[in-house]
Amino acid sequence: MRETGEGPAAGRREPAPLRLLFGRLRPHWRTLALGGVLSLLGAAAGLAMPLMAKYVVDALGAERPATGPLAALSAVAVLGAGASAGAAYLMGRTGEDIVLGARRRLVGRVLRLGVPAVDRLTPGDLLTRVTSDTTLLRTALTTSVVESAAGVCTLVGAIAFMAALDGVLLCVTLLVIGVVAGVSALLMPRIQRAQRRAQEAVGEMGSALDRALQAFRTVKASGAEERETGVVAEAAARARDRGVTVAGWTALTGASVLMAVQLAFLSVLAVGGTRVASGALEVSSLIAFLLYLFSLVSPLGQLVEGWAAVQQGLVAVGRVHEIEALPGEPAGTAPTPGPGPVGIRFDDVAFRYGDDRGPAHDGVTFEVPPRGMTALVGPSGAGKSTVFALLERFYDHQSGTIAVDGRDIRDWPLAELRASLGYVEQDAPVLAGTLRDNLLFAAPRATPDELRHAVARTGLDELVARLPEGLDTPVGHRGTALSGGERQRVAIARALLRKPRLLLLDEVTSHLDAVSEQRLRDVVLELAAETTVLVIAHRLSTVVRADRIVVMEAGRVRAVGGHEELVGSDDLYRELAATQLAADRSGAP
Ligand SMILES: Nc1ncnc2c1ncn2[C@@H]1O[C@H](COP(=O)(O)OP(=O)(O)OP(=O)(O)O)[C@@H](O)[C@H]1O
Numbered sequence: 156m157r158e159t160g161e162g163p164a165a166g167r168r169e170p171a172p173l174r175l176l177f178g179r180l181r182p183h184w185r186t187l188a189l190g191g192v193l194s195l196l197g198a199a200a201g202l203a204m205p206l207m208a209k210y211v212v213d214a215l216g217a218e219r220p221a222t223g224p225l226a227a228l229s230a231v232a233v234l235g236a237g238a239s240a241g242a243a244y245l246m247g248r249t250g251e252d253i254v255l256g257a258r259r260r261l262v263g264r265v266l267r268l269g270v271p272a273v274d275r276l277t278p279g280d281l282l283t284r285v286t287s288d289t290t291l292l293r294t295a296l297t298t299s300v301v302e303s304a305a306g307v308c309t310l311v312g313a314i315a316f317m318a319a320l321d322g323v324l325l326c327v328t329l330l331v332i333g334v335v336a337g338v339s340a341l342l343m344p345r346i347q348r349a350q351r352r353a354q355e356a357v358g359e360m361g362s363a364l365d366r367a368l369q370a371f372r373t374v375k376a377s378g379a380e381e382r383e384t385g386v387v388a389e390a391a392a393r394a395r396d397r398g399v400t401v402a403g404w405t406a407l408t409g410a411s412v413l414m415a416v417q418l419a420f421l422s423v424l425a426v427g428g429t430r431v432a433s434g435a436l437e438v439s440s441l442i443a444f445l446l447y448l449f450s451l452v453s454p455l456g457q458l459v460e461g462w463a464a465v466q467q468g469l470v471a472v473g474r475v476h477e478i479e480a481l482p483g484e485p486a487g488t489a490p491t492p493g494p495g496p497v498g499i500r501f502d503d504v505a506f507r508y509g510d511d512r513g514p515a516h517d518g519v520t521f522e523v524p525p526r527g528m529t530a531l532v533g534p535s536g537a538g539k540s541t542v543f544a545l546l547e548r549f550y551d552h553q554s555g556t557i558a559v560d561g562r563d564i565r566d567w568p569l570a571e572l573r574a575s576l577g578y579v580e581q582d583a584p585v586l587a588g589t590l591r592d593n594l595l596f597a598a599p600r601a602t603p604d605e606l607r608h609a610v611a612r613t614g615l616d617e618l619v620a621r622l623p624e625g626l627d628t629p630v631g632h633r634g635t636a637l638s639g640g641e642r643q644r645v646a647i648a649r650a651l652l653r654k655p656r657l658l659l660l661d662e663v664t665s666h667l668d669a670v671s672e673q674r675l676r677d678v679v680l681e682l683a684a685e686t687t688v689l690v691i692a693h694r695l696s697t698v699v700r701a702d703r704i705v706v707m708e709a710g711r712v713r714a715v716g717g718h719e720e721l722v723g724s725d726d727l728y729r730e731l732a733a734t735q736l737a738a739d740r741s742g743a744p
Contacts, residue, residue: 176465176472179257180296183249187297190245193238194305198454200235202312204228205446209439216439242305250293257289261475267483270549271508276478278369279361284478287357288471295468303461306454313447313454320444321436327426328419328448332455335415339408339459346404347466353397354470360390405463412455420448485569496525496687497560497575497656499546501712504555506545515541516552517710525560528683528700530692532731533707539691542707543659546689547578559657577655581663581691583646585637590619591626593645598652605652612681613648614674615641639663644675651682658682660690662697676700695736704728 180187207228214221265281317325367374367383374383423445430436499522506516515538523529531539545552546559548569557564559572577597585593594609595601601609610616610626618641622628630636630645637645643663650658660679676696682688683702692698699718706714706721706728714725721728 172469172473175476176292176295176468177300179253179292179472180300182256183252186245186249186252187300190242190249190297191304193245194242195308197235197239197242198305198309199312200231200238201450201453202309202316203231204235205443205450206316207231208446209443212439212442246297250297253296254289254293257292257475258285261285261289261478264479264481264483267486268478269482269484270544272481272483274508277362277365279363279365280358281478282365283354283358283361284474288354288474291354291467291471292475295464295471299461299464299468303458303465306457306461309454310451310458313450317444317447320440320447321427321430323430324423324427324436324441324444327422328451331419331422332415332451335411338411339462342404342408342411343462343466346401346408346463347469349397349400349404350467351470351473353394353401354474356390356394356397358474360387360394363387363390401467405460408459408463409456412459413452416448416452416455419451420445423448495656496685498525498687499523499657499689500556500558500561501542502556502558504545504552504557506541506550506552508550514710516545518555519707519710519712520555521705521712521715523687523689523703525687526683526685527702528680528688528690528697530690530698530701530704531707532692532698532704532728532736534727534731534735536709537707538710539707540661541710542689543578543661543691546657546659547576548572574653575656577650577653577658579643579646579650579658579660581643581661583643585630585642585645588629589624589627590622590630590645593630594626594648594652597649598654601652609648609651612651612678613644614678615644615648618644640672640675647675647678655686657687657689660688662690662693672696692736695732698732698736706731 207224210224211221211228214224262285265285314325314329317328363383363386367387374380423441427436427441427444431438431441501519501521504516504519505514507514519538519542531542533539541550544550545557546564548564548567551565559567559575564572586596591606594606598605606626610619618637619625628636640663647660650660679688679690679697680700690697690701692701692704698704701718703715704718704721705712706725708727714721714728716724718732722732
């Protein structure tokens with residue numbers, strides 16, 4: 156089966172943002188419905204109160220005992236408050252569940268993205284989307300949706316009661332509120348636009364901070380703290396300005412609601428006063444009507460706030476969806492690699508990193524039989540690391556054939572292919588955690604014996620003995636407690652524990668002490684006796700011992716052979732051997 160690396164969203168039509176947003180509510184509909192019912196009960200209690208107040212006023216006016224209506228009023232108030240609190244709790248809980256679900260999906264997606272997709276993204280922006288944008292979904296999807304629904308019900312209920320009290324006054328009220336609703340609707344797209352810009356600025360801030368932290372030592376050594384602080388602070392200020400714009404539009408919308416109610420109050424007071432004077436309306440009805448009018452403030456406010464939060468949610472769900480829709484790699488658990496070393500063959504392979512880039516490989520052809528050590532050499536930019544990237548299928552080549560173990564690389568299930576390879580980067584990263592975590596990272600099921608063996612083989616036993624807690628010593632953020640050479644030995648031990656059928660090793664360029672260097676070289680040679688080793692060589696000591704050397708230049712293979720043979724036959728190799736490779740005298744044999 157060919158794995159194309161296409162994401163599940165590839166080729167699909169983009170769903171509308173509102174559908175995307177509300178689609179996230181579906182799994183929680185039961186809790187939301189219960190919250191909605193409780194919220195409605197709370198709202199109903201609020202609605203009943205003005206009418207009950209009218210009974211209390213009527214009872215007092217008619218000099219009847221008011222204890223009954225007063226007790227009922229208190230009971231309704233307590234029940235209403237309880238229902239509203241229950242609704243708020245359920246909404247809050249569902250909100251957290253929605254955020255958790257969105258974060259889980261997003262994180263799962265991010266780590267399954269293809270390397271080309273991640274090349275185009277900045278880690279800081281990705282982090283913002285996982286942390287900040289998902290948080291925005293919470294309010295948009297729970298409190299605001301349910302409160303808006305409750306707001307609509309309260310509004311309809313209040314209007315029904317108002318209609319029962321006096322139709323003329325209702326018409327006055329609706330006219331004023333209608334005008335204001337129109338104004339609010341005009342403001343909503345502005346809120347959404349400002350919110351999008353605000354979230355983008357938060358993403359920019361994350362990216363700026365990430366850039367500075369990634370190159371923390373360089374920033375310090377370059378005395379660039381002030382400048383970098385300025386860049387991050389500028390992005391933060393942009394986020395603040397755009398946030399203020401959102402706040403401004405939202406406040407204006409809220410103010411227009413209040414104004415509408417005030418205007419309606421004055422109009423109702425004027426029209427209602429004359430109707431009371433003419434005897435067309437009772438005073439108690441006017442009081443109840445006015446109470447209903449004021450009870451509109453809260454649902455109208457809820458509606459405006461809810462709708463503004465939905466605008467924010469639309470922005471957030473759009474940004475989250477952008478990542479979810481990126482092409483991802485097929486999921487699959489890594490099987491244990493098959494037995495024995497594998498051979499590889501590159502046949503007229505062409506590859507470019509992007510349409511606007513020149514070819515990184517321009518007809519690369521070479522073959523590596525199983526077992527033994529093959530060294531890739533060539534000037535910087537020749538395409539050596541690209542050989543590794545294509546073998547790991549971080550990228551797909553555009554033409555030609557790459558075969559691993561005689562099988563086209565595209566026919567390998569990705570997880571199986573990667574399980575067969577051990578990959579040691581030049582600047583081998585060490586993850587924050589203990590030394591043990593790091594060693595077992597690629598093979599969590601390795602036995603303690605296998606771990607001990609790998610540690611001894613890579614000469615890490617001295618380091619383990621020196622560290623205060625041995626294997627359980629935390630090696631800190633990006634392995635700050637380890638030297639460059641130690642980091643690479645950890646990476647080799649990690650790759651060894653995976654029992655790779657093909658080891659891809661990008662040699663460190665920095666100087667190691669002679670003893671460590673010799674030891675590492677011996678380990679790699681020993682390994683080459685049992686597995687296939689492909690090494691990007693930066694040292695003469697490596698190439699002279701290699702079974703074959705592949706000389707690359709400008710995306711092509713220009714010669715293949717042994718050291719002596721190439722020194723005699725290939726000008727570029729002779730030059731490399733005399734300068735670049737031999738420069739590292741400490742590692743020379
Ligand atoms: N992720 C990438 N995106 C775009 N272009 C890239 C990427 N990686 C490498 N390239 C380009 O592809 C070409 C080959 O790069 P590659 O890293 O394979 O060379 P190399 O021989 O390993 O060089 P070096 O010895 O300096 O590491 C170069 O021109 C490089 O600029």
